[in-house]
Amino acid sequence: MYKSTFMGLNTALRGVLAQQAALDTTGHNISNIETTGYTRQRAEMRASQAWSNPSAFTQTSPGQIGTGVEVLSIERLRDQYIDQNVRQQLGGQAANQTLVDQLGQVQAAFQEPSTNGLSKLLTEFFSAADEVAKNPQESGARQGFASAAEALARGFNQVSADLNNVMLQSDARLNDTVGEINGITSRIAALNTDVKRAIEHGHQPNDLLDARDLLMDDLSKITNYTSTTAADGQVTITFGTFGNIVDPTVAGGSTPVTRADLDAAFPADMTSGRAFADQQLFVNIIPGYLAQLDALATEIVVQVNATNAAGFTATGAAGGNIFDPLFTSAAAMSLDGANSIMLDPRRIAAADSWGGTGEPLNGNNFINLVNTVRGAGNGPLGGQTFEQYYSSLVTALGSQAQAAERNVANADVLVDMAVGRRDQVSGVSMDEEMSNMLRFQHAYNASARVMSTMDELLDVLINRTGRVGL
Amino acid sequence: MAVRVTQNAMTNQFQADISKIYAKMAKSQQQVSDGRAITKPSDDPIGAGRVMTFDAQIQESQQNQKSVSESIGFMDTADTALDTVVTALQGIQDLTRKAASGTHNLADMQSIAAEILQLKDVVRDGLNAQHGSAFVFAGTGGTQPYPAGANAYAGTNNPLMRLVAPGQTVAINVSGETVLGVAPNNTLDDIDALVLDVQAGNHQAVHNRIAQMDTDINRALDVRTQMGATVKRLESLKERLSGVEERLTDARSQIANVDAAEAYMNFTQQQTMYQAALAAGTRIMQTSILDFI
Numbered sequence: 140m141y142k143s144t145f146m147g148l149n150t151a152l153r154g155v156l157a158q159q160a161a162l163d164t165t166g167h168n169i170s171n172i173e174t175t176g177y178t179r180q181r182a183e184m185r186a187s188q189a190w191s192n193p194s195a196f197t198q199t200s201p202g203q204i205g206t207g208v209e210v211l212s213i214e215r216l217r218d219q220y221i222d223q224n225v226r227q228q229l230g231g232q233a234a235n236q237t238l239v240d241q242l243g244q245v246q247a248a249f250q251e252p253s254t255n256g257l258s259k260l261l262t263e264f265f266s267a268a269d270e271v272a273k274n275p276q277e278s279g280a281r282q283g284f285a286s287a288a289e290a291l292a293r294g295f296n297q298v299s300a301d302l303n304n305v306m307l308q309s310d311a312r313l314n315d316t317v318g319e320i321n322g323i324t325s326r327i328a329a330l331n332t333d334v335k336r337a338i339e340h341g342h343q344p345n346d347l348l349d350a351r352d353l354l355m356d357d358l359s360k361i362t363n364y365t366s367t368t369a370a371d372g373q374v375t376i377t378f379g380t381f382g383n384i385v386d387p388t389v390a391g392g393s394t395p396v397t398r399a400d401l402d403a404a405f406p407a408d409m410t411s412g413r414a415f416a417d418q419q420l421f422v423n424i425i426p427g428y429l430a431q432l433d434a435l436a437t438e439i440v441v442q443v444n445a446t447n448a449a450g451f452t453a454t455g456a457a458g459g460n461i462f463d464p465l466f467t468s469a470a471a472m473s474l475d476g477a478n479s480i481m482l483d484p485r486r487i488a489a490a491d492s493w494g495g496t497g498e499p500l501n502g503n504n505f506i507n508l509v510n511t512v513r514g515a516g517n518g519p520l521g522g523q524t525f526e527q528y529y530s531s532l533v534t535a536l537g538s539q540a541q542a543a544e545r546n547v548a549n550a551d552v553l554v555d556m557a558v559g560r561r562d563q564v565s566g567v568s569m570d571e572e573m574s575n576m577l578r579f580q581h582a583y584n585a586s587a588r589v590m591s592t593m594d595e596l597l598d599v600l601i602n603r604t605g606r607v608g609l
Numbered sequence: 610m611a612v613r614v615t616q617n618a619m620t621n622q623f624q625a626d627i628s629k630i631y632a633k634m635a636k637s638q639q640q641v642s643d644g645r646a647i648t649k650p651s652d653d654p655i656g657a658g659r660v661m662t663f664d665a666q667i668q669e670s671q672q673n674q675k676s677v678s679e680s681i682g683f684m685d686t687a688d689t690a691l692d693t694v695v696t697a698l699q700g701i702q703d704l705t706r707k708a709a710s711g712t713h714n715l716a717d718m719q720s721i722a723a724e725i726l727q728l729k730d731v732v733r734d735g736l737n738a739q740h741g742s743a744f745v746f747a748g749t750g751g752t753q754p755y756p757a758g759a760n761a762y763a764g765t766n767n768p769l770m771r772l773v774a775p776g777q778t779v780a781i782n783v784s785g786e787t788v789l790g791v792a793p794n795n796t797l798d799d800i801d802a803l804v805l806d807v808q809a810g811n812h813q814a815v816h817n818r819i820a821q822m823d824t825d826i827n828r829a830l831d832v833r834t835q836m837g838a839t840v841k842r843l844e845s846l847k848e849r850l851s852g853v854e855e856r857l858t859d860a861r862s863q864i865a866n867v868d869a870a871e872a873y874m875n876f877t878q879q880q881t882m883y884q885a886a887l888a889a890g891t892r893i894m895q896t897s898i899l900d901f902i
Contacts, residue, residue: 172617173617242651243649243651246650252657252660252664252865256661258664263668265669265672266672269676269772272770273676273679273771276743276751491767492765495765496763497751498749498750499751500748500750500751500769501749501767501769503767503768503769503770506778510775514776527662529661531658533658534657536651536654537649537652537653537654537658538651540649540654541652541653541654543651555621555625558621559621562615562618563615568613568614569897570616574898
């Protein structure tokens with residue numbers, strides 16, 4: 140059996156087609172050079188089946204003759220282990236970035252160190268008390284102390300309200316997160332179906348896989364999860380003990396989560412991502428600072444009231460409350476309404492005794508307030524004075540924020556490295572694509588030249604031979 | 610396998626580097642322009658805590674210095690008043706010696722008695738001295754310690770305490786009773802008894818009163834000496850406090866303020882880095898194989 144006269148034409152045609160496919164792929168890569176999550180593709184070629192196969196009926200000939208080239212597949216150059224690493228780092232980065240942002244707001248609420256913070260108000264409170272102690276007969280000094288006490292209470296209210304706001308932001312964001320997670324998982328579920336269908340039909344759905352990987356990157360910025368890919372190309376995503384949030388075996392392909400599920404997952408299953416940071420802020424960090432602030436406010440209310448109650452007012456009566464003893468939280472700290480020293484500063488009990496015709500110059504009870512009460516450690520505050528306790532609170536906050544800032548800087552480096560490694564494998568390089576383009580272009584041209592050479596041969600064969608006698 | 614670097618990787622890296630340098634420059638710029646090293650606790654948590662403590666201590670120290678100055682003013686008033694009281698008592702003593710000499714007739718004795726009574730009013734006025742609205746010898750009481758017409762002390766024996774340094778209180782007053790003794794045997798009573806003897810022309814009885822007047826004068830002088838000692842102590846404390854404040858302010862500024870020269874140098878260095886990165890980045894990223902095809 141002889142090979143077909145026209146076989147060379149077919150071989151050249153295959154070459155032209157294959158190089159065209161490679162050129163198309165190059166064009167696709169170049170077009171998507173700026174597309175987020177795009178993975179570069181490559182046309183994998185191989186030699187098509189040679190002519191002819193040896194068999195009992197085949198004439199022996201000197202070796203097989205190649206039949207040209209075919210495109211085996213369009214490969215997607217991606218490393219799923221790098222993806223896992225990228226997602227892990229993205230989660231850490233998002234968590235720390237959220238912590239830094241929110242702790243920044245917490246720090247802004249405290250306004251330290253500055254001349255507007257609680258520490259300044261506290262110092263001014265005691266200075267005003269000292270002025271009363273020195274000049275108890277002067278209504279101006281008493282009024283000054285009443286204002287300072289009011290300002291201190293307002294200061295506590297303000298910081299507490301600001302902290303509460305930051306906490307509620309985290310709460311609101313967690314609620315939004317639920318929608319985000321469910322949106323992402325339902326889109327992944329839809330892509331799962333498309334991917335499966337494509338693979339069943341023998342296609343390689345590169346761009347669908349890119350879209351799905353991008354969604355999984357986004358999900359990792361919200362929370363950590365585990366994922367497995369089945370042979371049919373579908374992914375299953377598992378969210379801790381909650382179970383699968385993306386599961387091709389259930390109807391719809393995904394299971395929505397609720398806010399309660401997010402709360403239940405913290406802290407055992409949730410260890411990274413924005414949602415993790417918000418949970419930390421909402422459940423632990425900000426309530427912790429609020430509790431410390433409350434403890435401080437309570438202790439100030441208790442001690443100042445007790446001191447005032449031990450003294451005598453400017454009218455010789457026993458002292459009452461300065462601050463309302465019922466409202467000991469920082470949020471509600473206020474001057475006592477029934478015994479308002481704002482309305483009647485004479486109610487300030489600066490005197491430690493009231494003998495004979497009265498002791499309007501006696502400020503010794505307030506000397507006690509400024510000297511002993513201010514300088515004494517308080518049991519509920521861990522044996523610290525008011526000012527020490529507050530200053531260690533701010534120092535602790537600063538350390539926490541500083542640690543978060545450092546972690547973000549580290550996480551940025553890690554994410555850069557991981558994404559860089561991914562780019563190394565999957566990123567499109569313009570220079571590379573252009574040089575490939577030149578290669579494919581030349582290969583195409585050469586195949587075309589082979590074809591026209593074949594054409595000339597056949598022209599000679601058909602038009603110039605067998606013309607004897609014509 | 611050689612490292613495969615793509616345009617996008619380079620651009621990303623370039624942008625990340627630029628933004629890092631930019632963040633550093635922003636920080637330096639803020640430090641250069643407002644001079645504060647710590648604008649939020651996380652800049653330097655320990656430092657922030659110490660700055661807050663220093664701020665409180667500085668203000669406390671200022672408050673103490675104010676109290677010390679005011680206390681010294683109060684005690685100066687008391688000292689001036691005591692000076693007139695002692696002078697008046699010494700005047701009375703001179704008159705007493707004159708009356709005891711026995712060379713004066715009854716009419717002279719009457720005029721001496723009148724003079725003594727006038728000096729008694731000087732003593733009384735001295736003890737009713739005021740510093741602002743406060744009666745300096747009335748203790749914590751709010752009225753004249755020796756109102757006209759009575760010799761008994763109307764003030765209190767409670768001290769006027771002042772916080773002059775952290776944990777350190779000082780009584781800045783003396784009560785009228787410390788100066789004059791306790792009624793019905795205080796200096797004013799003694800003067801009244803003396804006046805009666807002078808009016809009666811009883812030279813011997815007047816003579817016997819000289820010793821008592823000495824005791825009264827010495828009591829007042831002792832008080833003055835004691836107060837002088839307290840004032841001295843307050844004055845040295847005042848100097849110490851202002852020294853302390855200076856040191857606290859110094860220590861605070863070491864933590865809270867930036868070294869201007871260093872901050873500016875950092876800033877300049879970062880600026881150079883920024884420009885170098887920009888120059889290199891833009892030059893490398895401009896070229897590609899396209900320029901040569």
